[in-house]
Structures are given as structure tokens and as C-alpha cells.
Amino acid sequence: MNDVPGFSDVEKAHLRISPYVHRTPVLTSKSVNALLGADLYFKCENFQKVGAFKFRGATNAVMSLSNDEAKCGVATHSSGNHAAALALAAHNRGIKAYVVMPKNAPEIKKKAVQGYGAEITFCEPTLEAREETLRLLVEKTGAKEVHPYDNFQVIAGQGTAAKEMIEDVGTFDQVLCPVGGGGLLAGTSLSVKALLPTASVIACEPAGADDACRSFKAGRIIPSHKPNTIADGLLTSLGRRNFEIIQSKVDDVLTVSDESIVAAMRMIWERMKIIIEPSSAVPLAAILEQKLDVACKKTGVILSGGNVDLNTISTYFK
Amino acid sequence: MNDVPGFSDVEKAHLRISPYVHRTPVLTSKSVNALLGADLYFKCENFQKVGAFKFRGATNAVMSLSNDEAKCGVATHSSGNHAAALALAAHNRGIKAYVVMPKNAPEIKKKAVQGYGAEITFCEPTLEAREETLRLLVEKTGAKEVHPYDNFQVIAGQGTAAKEMIEDVGTFDQVLCPVGGGGLLAGTSLSVKALLPTASVIACEPAGADDACRSFKAGRIIPSHKPNTIADGLLTSLGRRNFEIIQSKVDDVLTVSDESIVAAMRMIWERMKIIIEPSSAVPLAAILEQKLDVACKKTGVILSGGNVDLNTISTYFK
Numbered sequence: 001m002n003d004v005p006g007f008s009d010v011e012k013a014h015l016r017i018s019p020y021v022h023r024t025p026v027l028t029s030k031s032v033n034a035l036l037g038a039d040l041y042f043k044c045e046n047f048q049k050v051g052a053f054k055f056r057g058a059t060n061a062v063m064s065l066s067n068d069e070a071k072c073g074v075a076t077h078s079s080g081n082h083a084a085a086l087a088l089a090a091h092n093r094g095i096k097a098y099v100v101m102p103k104n105a106p107e108i109k110k111k112a113v114q115g116y117g118a119e120i121t122f123c124e125p126t127l128e129a130r131e132e133t134l135r136l137l138v139e140k141t142g143a144k145e146v147h148p149y150d151n152f153q154v155i156a157g158q159g160t161a162a163k164e165m166i167e168d169v170g171t172f173d174q175v176l177c178p179v180g181g182g183g184l185l186a187g188t189s190l191s192v193k194a195l196l197p198t199a200s201v202i203a204c205e206p207a208g209a210d211d212a213c214r215s216f217k218a219g220r221i222i223p224s225h226k227p228n229t230i231a232d233g234l235l236t237s238l239g240r241r242n243f244e245i246i247q248s249k250v251d252d253v254l255t256v257s258d259e260s261i262v263a264a265m266r267m268i269w270e271r272m273k274i275i276i277e278p279s280s281a282v283p284l285a286a287i288l289e290q291k292l293d294v295a296c297k298k299t300g301v302i303l304s305g306g307n308v309d310l311n312t313i314s315t316y317f318k
Numbered sequence: 319m320n321d322v323p324g325f326s327d328v329e330k331a332h333l334r335i336s337p338y339v340h341r342t343p344v345l346t347s348k349s350v351n352a353l354l355g356a357d358l359y360f361k362c363e364n365f366q367k368v369g370a371f372k373f374r375g376a377t378n379a380v381m382s383l384s385n386d387e388a389k390c391g392v393a394t395h396s397s398g399n400h401a402a403a404l405a406l407a408a409h410n411r412g413i414k415a416y417v418v419m420p421k422n423a424p425e426i427k428k429k430a431v432q433g434y435g436a437e438i439t440f441c442e443p444t445l446e447a448r449e450e451t452l453r454l455l456v457e458k459t460g461a462k463e464v465h466p467y468d469n470f471q472v473i474a475g476q477g478t479a480a481k482e483m484i485e486d487v488g489t490f491d492q493v494l495c496p497v498g499g500g501g502l503l504a505g506t507s508l509s510v511k512a513l514l515p516t517a518s519v520i521a522c523e524p525a526g527a528d529d530a531c532r533s534f535k536a537g538r539i540i541p542s543h544k545p546n547t548i549a550d551g552l553l554t555s556l557g558r559r560n561f562e563i564i565q566s567k568v569d570d571v572l573t574v575s576d577e578s579i580v581a582a583m584r585m586i587w588e589r590m591k592i593i594i595e596p597s598s599a600v601p602l603a604a605i606l607e608q609k610l611d612v613a614c615k616k617t618g619v620i621l622s623g624g625n626v627d628l629n630t631i632s633t634y635f636k
Binding site: 266274 | 365591592593594624629631635
């Protein structure tokens with residue numbers, strides 16, 4: 001097996017995960033299109049189980065393990081959607097999930113992960129503590145580590161969202177996708193370039209966490225340094241496998257301000273009556289900032305998830 | 319023509335309005351069902367054009383006018399969803415819409431109504447001023463008045479939402495519906511009792527605007543006195559035609575606190591990732607308050623709309 005997945009791996013992933021994941025709808029909005037002079041199609045992963053596309057990759061990773069690999073369970077460190085996604089995927093397979101979380105993680109996220117039956121180990125809130133705690137946990141339990149994005153089967157799983165969107169809608173001129181660690185972006189670019197070779201794949205990133213943009217331009221991974229953005233799902237730096245795919249298949253990486261992200265999120269809440277998280281709004285923010293041409297182009301947008309803390313987010317609507 | 323519609327009028331309305339209205343989806347949520355021990359089906363009129371079921375009734379009223387009746391346009395007084403609904407319905411027919419609005423109506427609502435091409439006449443924010451201004455306007459323009467709920471064709475149009483839900487899902491043990499003026503409730507009860515004679519229709523109402531509950535128990539219309547609730551779509555008192563239907567076809571009217579309405583709205587936003595307005599959350603609030611039995615019952619819920627002012631509503635999420 002190659003170290004980096006191709007589109008055939010996305011196809012295999014799709015067959016593997018279809019019994020477990022929602023085939024989410026693609027929504028359009030006349031009023032958003034009229035406001036922006038655009039022709040936009042939104043793939044709604046906010047309606048995915050666990051509230052985010054992450055469940056696709058986690059399910060593919062868990063379901064593609066051999067019985068021997070799976071027997072001691074799976075493990076990861078995460079304070080976000082991947083932890084809940086891996087917990088539910090493991091539950092569906094009937095194996096254990098071990099999750100390392102920073103002890104200051106929000107109560108609501110701890111409860112979600114526990115609710116799916118995962119075993120949580122708390123650690124100090126630093127990347128070093130998380131990695132070291134996970135290493136010890138894997139050593140002790142024999143669980144298989146599933147990285148949130150720099151993982152062959154995770155990338156292949158995330159590519160199924162764009163594949164479904166293209167199957168349901170048909171051709172596109174361009175597909176827009178947020179980028180954090182690069183799992184969704186790498187998977188999306190595999191599907192788009194295989195099914196629609198002439199379509200562009202445009203990555204969209206918060207200016208306050210612009211490592212993908214800088215890495216893309218430099219031709220080498222430049223990790224984030226103290227990233228800061230409302231799009232809390234996009235704080236991570238690019239993974240190696242992700243970058244390899246992105247370099248060869250992504251056409252451009254655009255950055256946007258947090259102000260535009262809030263405005264885009266608000267537009268989708270108000271006009272489309274759906275809840276998306278800030279990370280999901282980054283591509284629409286790039287359109288609001290007129291960073292790309294949408295006139296006379298059929299544009300697909302992956303809405304990555306809908307997990308927001310209403311207590312926090314409501315402070316932005318004033 | 320009878321003064322009060324029957325189910326055959328709902329069927330005629332459905333044929334008449336289908337080219338103009340969305341057939342909105344019926345959504346379910348495993349996590350909401352698990353939390354409540356229920357089997358709930360949500361008819362999502364928050365995804366309807368104009369963001370509310372009101373567009374069904376307004377469209378039916380406008381499209382059922384003869385050419386002669388329609389030639390001078392239509393008129394109403396409203397500060398809410400009915401004004402925008404009537405404006406768009408008139409636009410679709412190519413006739414004028416005159417809307418009387420209180421001069422303190424929110425800017426966003428004025429813009430919505432103007433955006434659909436209606437002509438707004440502002441008046442003092444009292445019911446007397448609104449009715450008198452409308453009377454003069456109708457006298458001057460010859461426009462046909464379309465009452466927001468106490469109107470034969472409006473009631474018939476609102477009944478199409480429950481009809482679609484039953485067509486899409488099948489049988490129900492009970493259908494829950496919010497009640498304000500009674501247009502949606504009367505229409506819903508016509509469809510439910512015709513298609514599912516053994517199913518119950520339960521109306522749900524804010525305790526701070528409980529005229530429907532008091533009227534239902536007294537057997538005569540008792541208007542609201544200084545109603546006060548977060549569910550701003552339900553401040554109106556029952557109409558005569560509405561009450562006549564409700565008396566014969568509705569099984570019970572339950573009241574709920576504003577606290578429960580906020581909790582129910584929040585549950586739907588967080589768990590289902592859709593935006594609903596407070597009025598839509600009233601039936602789920604009745605379930606949260608354990609005012610009715612949902613165990614082992616298939617329960618339909620009409621989500622009436624999704625028009626919220628995020629600046630205002632966000633103050634409740636803290």
C-alpha cells in the first residue's frame with residue numbers, strides 16, 4: 001500500500017463507510033446567490049453524524065483495520081470533533097476508544113466523547129503533554145493510534161463528501177474547502193481532480209492561522225506559530241501526507257479575516273436557517289472578500305461542520 | 319362557498335400553490351429522540367420561502383383571487399412574516415402589495431418587505447392605527463385585504479404543511495402545532511383529522527399569550543390581554559374562522575413557559591443544526607415540560623419558521 005491515498009482509496013472508503021455515515025444534503029439558497037451574484041452549492045456536513053465531516057475519516061480508519069489491528073481498540077488525542085467521531089466509529093465497530101484530552105477541554109466536549117462510550121485520559125493542555133500521554137496510553141493498551149488528519153484512511157474517508165456532492169449535483173467549475181490540518185482538503189482534491197479534471201480546488205484559510213497558505217507558496221511545510229482565529233477547527237498545522245496531496249492537486253490557498261468569517265457565518269445562519277461552525281464559513285468569507293471569481297461559475301462549497309458553543313458564539317452577534 | 323374551509327379546500331390549495339412553495343423536508347434527530355424517549359418528525363417550514371409557513375397561506379390567498387379581484391392588488395397590516403409572505407406572493411402573481419406596518423417595526427423586516435416590491439405605509443404602533451390605516455388604504459387603492467389568519471384561503475393554504483408531512487412520513491399518533499392567530503393550527507387540524515382520523519392534534523401555546531387555551535376551555539373567544547412572550551409570532555388572538563375549526567378538530571391546548579421555549583429552541587439549534595424561531599420551539603417545549611405523553615407514540619411537529627434577529631436572540635444564550 002502506498003503511503004498516500006489516491007481516488008481509488010476514496011472509492012473504497014465510500015463503500016466501507018456508507019452503512020454508517022449520513023449522505024448529507026447539498027443545499028442552495030436563492031437569496032445568497034442573488035446577494036453574491038453566484039451559483040453556490042453547499043455540501044452540508046453540519047448534518048453529518050457527530051456534527052462534522054470528521055466522522056467520515058474516523059469511520060473509514062476504524063472500519064479498515066483488520067480484526068487483529070482492531071482488537072485492542074483505537075486511540076487519539078483531540079479536544080474537538082475527531083475525538084467524538086473516533087469514539088462513535090469505535091462504538092459502531094464494538095471496540096474500545098481511548099481519547100487523550102486536555103484537562104481544560106469544554107465540559108460539553110468531554111460529555112460528547114463520554115456519551116459515545118470512549119475512555120478519556122486527561123492531560124496538561126500542551127501539545128507535548130498530549131503526545132506523550134497518548135504514547136504511554138498506546139504502549140499500555142496496545143490500541144491503534146488514529147491521527148486526526150495525517151492518516152491514509154482518514155484522508156480517503158474525508159474525500160467522500162466531495163465525491164457525493166459531485167455525484168448529486170454534477171459538474172462544477174470550482175470547489176472551495178476550508179483547510180486546517182488538511183484532511184478534508186486533501187480528500188476533497190482527490191475526488192474533484194479525479195471526477196472533474198478541469199475544475200479548480202481552492203483552499204480557504206483564516207489569516208490568523210495561515211500555515212497552509214505559507215507552506216503552499218514556499219513548497220515546504222511551515223508550521224503555525226501561535227495561530228489565533230475564531231475558526232477553532234482550523235488551528236492545526238498541515239500534516240505531511242496532506243501537504244503532499246495538496247501540493248499536487250490544489251490550485252490556490254486564500255486567506256480571510258475573522259471579521260469576514262463571522263459575516264459569512266451569519267449570512268448562512270440567517271439566509272439558509274442552518275447552523276454552521278466558524279470553520280465552515282471560511283470559503284464563503286473568501287467570496288465576501290472577493291478573493292475569487294464566482295460570476296458565471298458553478299461553485300461547490302464544503303460546509304465542514306456545525307458544532308458551536310452557543311454561549312460563546314452569541315457574543316459575536318451584536 | 320362555505321365561510322370556513324374543509325380538507326377539500328386544503329387539497330385545492332395544495333394544487334394551486336405547489337408551483338410556488340418549497341416542499342420542505344421532514345427531519346428527524348436520533349439524539350433528540352434519545353434524550354426525550356420520543357419518536358419525533360419535524361416538518362421544517364423554517365426552510366420555506368420567506369422563512370415561514372406563512373408563505374403557503376398568502377400564496378393560496380393571492381393565487382385564488384379572480385383576475386378582477388386581483389387587479390388592484392392585495393393589502394394587509396403586519397409587522398411580521400405575513401407581510402413578507404404576501405409581498406412575495408403578490409410579486410409572483412405580478413400584482414401590487416400594500417402593507418401597513420407600525421413605524422417602529424425592525425429595519426430588517428421593513429427591508430424584507432420592500433425587497434419583495436411591496437409598498438409600505440407606516441402608522442402608529444397600535445392595533446387601532448393599523449386597522450384604520452389599512453381601511454383607508456383599501457378604500458383608496460381598491461386592493462383586496464388578505465387577513466394573516468382569519469381568512470378562508472389562508473387557513474386552507476396553511477393546512478398543506480401537515481398534508482405534506484403525512485404524505486411523506488405516513489401515519490402519526492399525534493401532531494403538535496404552535497398556536498397564535500390559529501391559521502396554522504386550523505389548517506393542520508383539517509389535514510390531520512381528514513387523513514388520520516384517530517390521530518390527536520395538540521396545540522401548544524406560550525403561557526404568556528394563552529388566549530387559545532382559555533378560549534378552548536371556555537368555548538368562546540377570549541382575546542389576549544397584554545400578551546408577553548419571547549415567541550413573538552404568537553402574540554395575536556384567535557380569529558373567528560380559526561376558532562370554529564379548532565373547537566371541532568383540536569384535542570387539547572397546552573401552555574408552556576418562556577424558559578422552556580428557550581431550552582427547546584436551543585436543543586433544536588444544537589442537536590439538529592437548524593435555525594428555528596422561538597414560536598417554532600413551543601411544541602418541543604411542551605414535551606420538555608412533560609405536558610404530554612410521547613413514549614411509544616409517533617409524533618409530528620410543525621416547525622413554523624426560522625426568522626430570528628440574531629442580535630436579540632443571542633442574549634438568551636448565556
